[in-house]
Amino acid sequence: MRLLVVEDEPDLLAGLVSALRRQGYAVDAAADGEEGLFKAQAADYDAIVLDVMLPRLDGWELLARLREAKATPVLMLTARDRSADRVRGLDTGADDYLVKPFDNAELFARLRAIIRRSTRQTRSLLVIGEVQLDTAARTVTRAGQPVTLTAREYIVLEYLALHRGEVVTRTDLYEHLFDENDDTLSNVLDVHVFNLRKKLGQEFILTRRGHGYSIA
Numbered sequence: 001m002r003l004l005v006v007e008d009e010p011d012l013l014a015g016l017v018s019a020l021r022r023q024g025y026a027v028d029a030a031a032d033g034e035e036g037l038f039k040a041q042a043a044d045y046d047a048i049v050l051d052v053m054l055p056r057l058d059g060w061e062l063l064a065r066l067r068e069a070k071a072t073p074v075l076m077l078t079a080r081d082r083s084a085d086r087v088r089g090l091d092t093g094a095d096d097y098l099v100k101p102f103d104n105a106e107l108f109a110r111l112r113a114i115i116r117r118s119t120r121q122t123r124s125l126l127v128i129g130e131v132q133l134d135t136a137a138r139t140v141t142r143a144g145q146p147v148t149l150t151a152r153e154y155i156v157l158e159y160l161a162l163h164r165g166e167v168v169t170r171t172d173l174y175e176h177l178f179d180e181n182d183d184t185l186s187n188v189l190d191v192h193v194f195n196l197r198k199k200l201g202q203e204f205i206l207t208r209r210g211h212g213y214s215i216a
């Protein structure tokens with residue numbers, strides 16, 4: 001899952017980006033509204049965390065312009081608990097909002113929820129044969145036994161599972177799982193797939209030669 005965070009307070013932006021990366025997300029950052037709109041239009045993010053008060057272009061205007069073309073899930077950050085702000089955000093097409101200051105755990109939960117809704121997945125449990133993914137707790141079991149995955153392995157698995165039955169191309173995976181600052185070593189998709197097969201079964205992830213991967 002690849003996210004965009006648009007926030008002009010440098011400490012908050014850096015903190016959010018690193019916290020979300022530790023959750024296994026690929027994360028791009030923008031420090032003002034114009035940069036945010038540009039990136040949001042240029043890439044297909046799985047969700048956007050959008051501050052309301054931004055220089056150059058505020059969060060509402062950014063959202064209104066984005067919605068002319070894209071339905072990317074948006075979680076807005078409002079500075080105060082003002083119901084007028086919340087109503088305006090939701091009317092403009094925000095999927096949810098969070099009032100500053102907030103706990104990261106709540107941010108993570110709300111992001112998972114808006115991403116889940118956007119993939120039309122209503123339940124947080126994905127069952128694929130003997131493998132179960134709990135996308136709320138981010139845990140995986142195989143035949144009832146817990147499977148330990150790295151954050152990156154989990155996110156690769158979750159992306160394939162959410163697109164079950166489709167061929168997911170390597171380009172899709174790179175675009176959704178790796179961010180603009182990722183170094184090449186952490187990008188080795190084949191290594192993640194190799195490790196996932198070792199843990200979940202060789203046939204669990206199929207290689208579609210010349211196209212990509214799929215989970216049947």
Ligand code: CA
Nearest residue numbers: 008051053054
């Ligand atoms: Ca701000």
